[in-house]
Amino acid sequence: MKLTGNTIFITGGGSGIGRALAEEFHRRGNQVIISGRRKSALEETITANPGIASIELDVQDLKSIQNAAQRLLRDFPSLNVLINNAGIMLPDTVDAVQDDAQLVATVTTNLIGPIRLTSALIDHLKAQPSATIIYNTSVLGFTPMALTSVYSATKAALHSYVLSQRFKLRDSSVSVIELAPPWVRTDLMNSREAEAAMPLEDFLNEVMQQLGTDALEILAGNAPHFRNNPGPQEHAFVNHFNATLPF
Incomplete structure (x- = not known):
């Protein structure tokens, strides 16, 4: 994808990977708009980066998504990049009764939300000379972590959705990119330290180096190791991975 001259909307842009992407794209001369759950984090981000804009969006709420999409198209008609980055990752109990509220929140935020938001903007994006949709999935979509079984499952489902959408848009002006991060030092699962x-x-x-190419999958660090897991031996690989974790 081109790295300058875009109008980019990033969900979950107030912290972690979302904020890092927002600030980097802003530095490269793009118009960046962010949304996020914590207003304080959004305010901190836009204050530190004059020119970045923010809008209110609850990715768990369909009406909020529809309202945000209408505002985006009204206020930023040149919008041509959507980065579905917002997500929640919490330990769960795949070996016992799952917390239903947490289950629904995770699936809605990580899977249904990105699908709904992209659906609300897809016709606009298809009408642009060049557009890009980026989904932030995870290497855990390929190698699930038993401690976060629902999170891992949502990322696997999102990967599948990306493959279908990319195929259907193959003859359009829209590129569909999957960003599958490894374990990164962010607030997610208290991983900063x-x-x-x-x-x-x-x-x-x-x-950013990979995004500047024609790559459709962005795999940094040791992500390729986990990406290459699915296959005849994937069960043994997953068992070994989980057995080596310290929790």
Whole structure:
């Protein structure tokens, strides 16, 4: 994708990977609009980066998505890049009764929300000379972590959706890109100080380098190792992965 001259909307843009992408695209001369759950994080981001805009959006609520889409198309008619980045990742109990409220929130935020938002903007994006949809999935969509079984399942489902959407849009002006991060030092699962996680700056550098090519899958750090898991031996790989985790 081209890295300058875009109008980019990023969900979950107030922290972590979303904020890092927002700031980097802003530095490269793009018009960036962000949304997120925490207003304080959004305010901090736009204050630190004059020129970045924000809009209110609850990705769990269909009406909120529809309203946000209408505002985006009204206020930013040149919108040509959508980055579905918002997500929640919480430990769950796949071996016992799942917390139903957490289950619904995770599936709605990580899977239904991105599908709804993209659906609300797809006709506009198809009408642009060049447009890009980016889905932030996870290597856990290929190698699930048993501690976060629902999160992993939503990312696997989103990967499947990306493949279908990319095929259907193959003759359009819209590129569909999957960004599948490895473990990165962010607030997700309190990973900011995790030594084994990839530093956010290193991750961002690799991601931007790959985004500047024609790559349809963005795999930074050790992500290719997990991406290559599905196959005849995937069950043994997943079992070994989970058995080596410290929790």
